[in-house]
Amino acid sequence: MFTGIITAIGTISKVEQRGDMRCTIRCPFDPAGMAIGASIACSGVCLTVVDRGGEAGDAWFAVDVSGETVARTAKDQWTQGRALNLEQALKLGDELGGHMVTGHVDAVGRVAIARNEGGSTRLEIRAPQDIAPFVAEKGSITVDGASLTVNEVHDEDDGQVRFALNIIPHTGEVTTLGKLTEGASVNLEIDVLARYLKRMQALRG
Template sequence: MFTGIVSGIGVVERVEAGANLRHLRIACAYPAETIQLGASIACNGACLTVVARGATAQRSWFEVDAAAETLARTTAHDWKTGTKLNLERALKVGDELGGHIVTGHVDAVAKVAAIADFDGMRRVEVTVPQDLARFIAEKGSVALDGTSLTVNSADADFFSVLLIPHTLKTTTWGERHAGDEINLEIDLMARYAARLAGNMS
């Protein structure tokens, strides 16, 4: 379980690609001794399991496997050496819930439709797959590339979010461009509300 509050930026150092599995080494700023084997780390919003970890003189690193389902539903199939990733470690009991409840189970790949910069901030319009659009509401929450964001506006199959200067500095969002694909996780509460409404109708 995560909150969508990014705690670091990782960089893909190595990719070993198989037919249905990609093994990745990701450099990070987390102290290597604090990364537990078997731990969950959200990488651009996708919950991945640490299978190895270590450190060089420059940085720590951890390794994960992205299996067929992850490759099909997320942008992990496009990650390559040098790709920067938003990282978040799993919640511990007593941690502050600063964003919203995020599972790390990406629903789909969305696309950045447009970007507008103003006053140090950035407005991003996102095109969402039509079958998920009904789960996204104005002032609701959404996780994009693992970042907890508030929906500013929503209409048909697109919505917009506003990124403040702090978010642009501490995540990969400062490097995004129109046309980029991003990982989308809809709000868990919205999903259950829709399911309940469907059962009652």
């Protein structure tokens, strides 16, 4: 489990095809704190550490990315030089600063608007119809691994949903969200509580 509070930005330094894809990611973590088999969310995707090295502040870790994961995540995410939002798995006693995040991508959205508003960045994202029931004003959503609050929701004529977010300067600086441009693909994870409420409602109906 994760909280959606990004603790570092990593960069894919190497991509290898070994059946599944293996990505090596450089990061400012301490390798001693990254156990083999541990989970790290990479732009919202929960992946398993299969190797690691370097030193504190200049470390790297390797993950295997299956074809299924590649197919269900943002376009061109698994390419050399790509910056990724990183969060290590939640430990008992850690502060829950965002919301409960599983690291499973529910859909890929597309940035429709990215513009400056009063020093912050306004993002509007279009998302597929199947997650529309789970996107609510003032509810939580995870975008590329970052926990965010939905400001506005608009249901489109084609069934898709369009929602607005406010990215404050700090969040823009410590995540990749400040560099998003219109047309960019992003990984989306809906609030896990909304998922269970929808299921309960369906069974009652």
